[in-house]
Amino acid sequence: MTTTELHLSAEPATTSCCAPVLRTVDPGTARDLARTFKALADPTRVQLLSIVAAGAGGEACVCDLTEPVGLSQPTVSHHLKILVDAGLLHREQRGRWAYYSLVPGALTALAGTLTETVGG
């Protein structure tokens, strides 16, 4: 997801004198962005992301994530998988437990697409 950007710098359409000057994201990019936003469109996943980000060493063990959100480990693991699949979290198995960390630059890149939308 880190390579997905809103492309607003395309040339305006010149084939019609009266067409509005629209420089829009292409459907494929819009689909990728929407998929990432969908991963964030859940309160538990927003909480999990912030807990991982604030964890010691920028990571958190799944064993420490169930209590803060008050959910069972299978449910928490399900939410974490969605964040991993969206390219926002990295998962590393260490013995019995899985550890999660932010994918470097993923959230910053996503934030960049939002500010590019408004031009800075």
Next chain:
Amino acid sequence: MTTTELHLSAEPATTSCCAPVLRTVDPGTARDLARTFKALADPTRVQLLSIVAAGAGGEACVCDLTEPVGLSQPTVSHHLKILVDAGLLHREQRGRWAYYSLVPGALTALAGTLTETVGG
């Protein structure tokens, strides 16, 4: 939504020697953020937002939004209402047509919450 921020600067817990140092968003804030991300979790709405942002004068008439996304006006109006309700778009009725513009600072604030999550 412009006042919603991730609060990651709370004091770490000091009541337990062994608790992980977690500074997390509270559930209410997580709910607000997730609601905004949900409004963005649709390819059509991402496209509409970018079209409005790129429109002349930073606005777009609903009459110019149906063709680029290839959907009926009622469907487009439904998507636009979700973006308005999320605090991302402003709607102004002028005679027959509604015009949409970005709510100043809304996307930038949302981007800020993402970069705050990763600490800059």
